[in-house]
Amino acid sequence: MAIQWYPGHMHKARKEIEEVMPQIDLVIEVLDARIPFSSENPMVKTLRGDKPCIKLLNKSDLADPVTTQKWVEYLELEQGVKAMAITTLQTSQVRKIPDLCRKLVPSRDTTEKDIRTMIMGIPNVGKSTIINTLAGRVIAKTGNEPAVTKRQQRINLKNGIVLSDTPGILWPKVDNESSSYRLAVTGAIKDTAMEYEDVAMFAAEYFLKAYPDAMLERYKLKALPKDDIGLLEAIGRKRGALRPGGRIDLHKASELLLHEYRSGKIGLLSLETPEMAEIEKAEVARILAEKEAIKQAKLEAERLKRSGVRHNNND
Numbered sequence: 578m579a580i581q582w583y584p585g586h587m588h589k590a591r592k593e594i595e596e597v598m599p600q601i602d603l604v605i606e607v608l609d610a611r612i613p614f615s616s617e618n619p620m621v622k623t624l625r626g627d628k629p630c631i632k633l634l635n636k637s638d639l640a641d642p643v644t645t646q647k648w649v650e651y652l653e654l655e656q657g658v659k660a661m662a663i664t665t666l667q668t669s670q671v672r673k674i675p676d677l678c679r680k681l682v683p684s685r686d687t688t689e690k691d692i693r694t695m696i697m698g699i700p701n702v703g704k705s706t707i708i709n710t711l712a713g714r715v716i717a718k719t720g721n722e723p724a725v726t727k728r729q730q731r732i733n734l735k736n737g738i739v740l741s742d743t744p745g746i747l748w749p750k751v752d753n754e755s756s757s758y759r760l761a762v763t764g765a766i767k768d769t770a771m772e773y774e775d776v777a778m779f780a781a782e783y784f785l786k787a788y789p790d791a792m793l794e795r796y797k798l799k800a801l802p803k804d805d806i807g808l809l810e811a812i813g814r815k816r817g818a819l820r821p822g823g824r825i826d827l828h829k830a831s832e833l834l835l836h837e838y839r840s841g842k843i844g845l846l847s848l849e850t851p852e853m854a855e856i857e858k859a860e861v862a863r864i865l866a867e868k869e870a871i872k873q874a875k876l877e878a879e880r881l882k883r884s885g886v887r888h889n890n891n892d
Contacts, residue, residue, distance in 0.1 A: 590743055590744040591620060591624075593743075594624055594695070594697070594743055595624060597695070597741060598624055598625065598626075598628075598695070600693060601625075601628060601693050601694065601695045601741065602628070602629075602682045602692050602693045602694065603628060603629050603630070603631065603678055603681055603682050603692060603693075603694045603695075604621065604625040604628055604629070604630045604631075604694070604695050604696075604697060605630070605631045605633060605674070605678075605694055605695065605696040605697070605740075606618075606621050606630060606631070606632050606633070606696075606697050606698055607633045607635050607696065607697070607698030607702045607703060607704045607707060608632055608633065608634050608635065608698065608702065609634075609635065609636055609699075609702050609763055609765070610634035610635060610636050610637040610640035610645050610648070610662055610847070611636060611639055611640045611759075611763055611846070611847050611848050611849075612756075612759045612760070612763055612847075612848050612849055613632075613648045613652065613849070613854075614756065614849050614851075614853075614854035614857070614858075615753070615755070615756035615759040615760055615848070615849060616698070616699050616702060616763075616765065617632075618697070618698070618699055621697050627657065628657070629657045629658075629659075629681040629682060630657060630658050630659075631658075631659050631660075631674065631677055631678065631681065632652050632658060632659070632660045632661070633660075633661055633663055633674070633707070634648060634649065634660060634661065634662040634663065635663055635664065635665065635702055635703040635704075635707065636664060636702070636703060637662040637663060637664050638664040638666055638667075638841070638845075639839075639841045639846075640662075640845055640846070640847045641845050641846055641847040642845060644847040644850055645662050645847065646662070647850065647851055648660070648662075648850075648851060649661070649662055651851035651854075657681075659677060659680075659681060661673070661674075661677065663707075665703050665706040665707060665710060668710050671707055671710040671711060672710065672711070674707075674711060675711070675734065675736055675737075675738050678692050678694055678738055679692065679737070691733070691737055691738060691739045692737060692738045692739070693739050693741070694738060694739065694740050694741065695741040695743060696708065696740055696741070696742055696743065697743050699760070699765050700765055700766070701763075701764055702765070704742070705742075708732065708740065708742055711732075711734055711740065712732055712734060712740075716730070716732055716742075730742045752861045752864070752865065753857050753858075753860075753861045755779075755849075755857060756857070758776060758779040758780075759848045759849060761776040761779075762776055762779065762780045762835060762838065762848060763839065763848070764835075764839050773828055773831040773832055773835065774809075774827050774831045776831070776835065777805075777809060777830070777831030777832075777834050777835055778805040778806065778809065779805075780834060780835065780838060780848075781805035781806075781808040781809055781834060782804070782805040783848060784808070784838075784843075784846065785801065785802065785804070785805070785808055787846070788843075788844065788846050789801050791843055791844040791846060792808060792843075794844075795837070795842070795843045795844065796811060796812055796815050797815060798811055798815075806827075808834075809825070809827055809830045809831060809834065810825045810827075810830070812830045812833055812834055813825035813826055813827065813829065813830035813833075816829075816830070816833055818830045818833065
């Protein structure tokens with residue numbers, strides 16, 4: 578599945594971020610703790626360069642805590658990166674962020690200049706709620722659907738830190754198909770831009786392998802279904818998602834699975850691990866290299882063809 582949702586304001590936001598970035602001391606990137614790899618926008622790393630970065634694994638109250646700790650350790654292997662698992666439901670966690678900013682930009686402590694930070698992240702990852710908590714008042718609009726913030730704004734936190742807010746931005750093409758599905762499963766894109774059954778089948782297949790006990794317990798199943806369709810049908814039967822004639826309404830069953838996962842009703846389930854990310858990154862790199870090789874071969878063939886035509890004309 579390829580995500581086909583890249584509104585015009587996201588392209589504009591990228592350009593604006595590019596212009597402002599030279600003035601920024603530190604980048605705060607908000608990730609979804611359930612999908613730290615898939616919610617990590619590759620454009621952020623490109624735009625921030627070698628500036629220090631705090632990666633906030635938000636919604637950790639919905640993720641597998643053991644997996645989240647592995648992600649914190651994994652992300653901090655990168656030079657200049659500090660990772661921190663948070664949930665906006667616990668404001669005390671969020672309020673630790675300014676101290677972390679000061680530790681990563683110690684040079685500002687010796688001057689009277691503010692630390693200039695920029696907070697970035699994909700849509701619907703909780704960025705606006707974090708900003709409001711840090712500011713102690715409602716500044717950024719929040720919502721349960723992606724792409725609420727549409728423009729940049731600068732916020733003086735009055736504690737030596739100035740925060741630049743940015744719209745949530747995806748990137749034009751998600752090369753890793755599994756990441757596309759995970760973004761859809763967690764609600765990072767609007768439901769109108771995805772096929773519920775397709776996304777739910779991806780989630781069901783993963784849950785059966787990674788969290789079988791959670792499926793049995795949540796949906797009161799006596800036995801584990803053998804595949805994704807089987808799980809959705811079992812959910813449909815248990816929850817009365819039926820069409821005339823007793824047929825399972827797969828769309829309704831898919832909605833139930835995705836909505837209950839997003840709300841945490843199924844349990845604390847992460848959709849990816851650092852080990853999975855390493856494998857998928859290597860596979861994406863291989864596929865992109867193959868595509869580039871094919872592209873270059875075609876260009877070379879065209880060049881030789883044109884060269885042959887010119888040679889014949891000269892004869």
